[in-house]
Amino acid sequence: MEKQILHIDVNNAFLSWTAIEMLKNGSDIDIRDIPAIIGGDETKRSGIVLAKSMKAKECGIHTGESIYHAKMKCSNIKIYPSNYKIYKNYSDSLYNLLTNYTDKIERYSIDECFLDMTKYLRGRKLIDVAYEISKRVKEELKFTVNIGVANNKLLAKMASDFQKPDRVHTLFKNEIPNKMWNLQVSELFMLGRKTVPKLYNMGIKTIGDLAKADKQLLIKKFGKHGLKMWEYANGIDDSEVNYKEEKPKCISNEVTLPVDITTIERLEEMILALSEQVTYRLRNHKMLGEVVAVQIRNKEFKDTIHQRKLGFATDNTAQIYEIAKKLLREMYKEGTPIRLIGLRISGLIEKEQEQLSFFNTEKTEKQKKIDKTLDTIKHKYGYQSITRAGEMKVKRMIKWNKL
DNA sequence: TCTGGGGTCCTAGGACCC
């Protein structure tokens, strides 16, 4: 039986949600109606466009470009900061509405969902359900979505990306030549800035060109990726809607530094802060990790990553910090200007599966106690409540049995 | 004042074992 799939994509999600929140808080302007963007902080060198209004789009502003460039294109652009807590609430409200239609919902990202309606149509037409969802979201949640209607995830996702905003598009097999093959090859899902120029050199400019290209040649040139792109161009995709919540496979934090750092001491301070953040999140997930990776990006944007498998799994801040410091020293040449530093824990397992081993010494028990105490405070008063200095104080208090 | 932060997946090469 053919699958019945919907892809829901919130139009300008961060900007729309910020607009609604501002209106709720008494703002007299709707930032959806003016040239506006959601962006980072330029002074902290995190200045890129995360979302844009239609008016900003008309100025030629693209998501992902620098705010500096956005300002050049539109001098009266209004810039607002992002707030993930608020976005999560709106994302949840959308999800809750969608649960009225099917149990099989995949939350693909904070602003996108796939719905498997195959066994939930009860005689209705898929497109009618799409229009109903569209209407209800607009009326009840006050923002708009694009909905792609198709027989697999790939085509549904491609369809939702057609004309925006507030639209429902179908992309069934017989519509592929007319609706998809005339598009630029860069529009195809999974074809990014590195692959597109290579395809251009092969004379492949549209998705149709790719669909008709020699499959074996593509496999020879691009391996597995070559097969995938040929299949996608032909609308072939048999992947399932992953409606079960998946455990993360890695947890990472990274920061672009306000100014380049050139000493190991300063980098180690950053690594400590990152170790706290990452392990805090790890513990909240009730997971342990056994691979630690440290990433640094120099001022030329060249990334270097070193990782180490521990041979045991941990969620302990002090342990992760020690490994991370070693990895950092291995790859950092003193004096090199670093603009970004990151820490990633992978090889994750659920905490219940923790192996008892000789690593669980008295010392690690003490470290666990420290983590637990700090986490409790962070839960209660917010993550920022414990600064590094504050943390040292708490550790001393634990040492002297005052907690 | 060009270029965020959080993810997933794939590939290639070296070490090591049989």
Add this chain to the structure above:
DNA sequence: TCTGGGGTCCTAGGACCC
């Protein structure tokens, strides 16, 4: 003394997504 090749694990790097 000289020698092959497959399998697995690990690390580094890179492509792509939102």
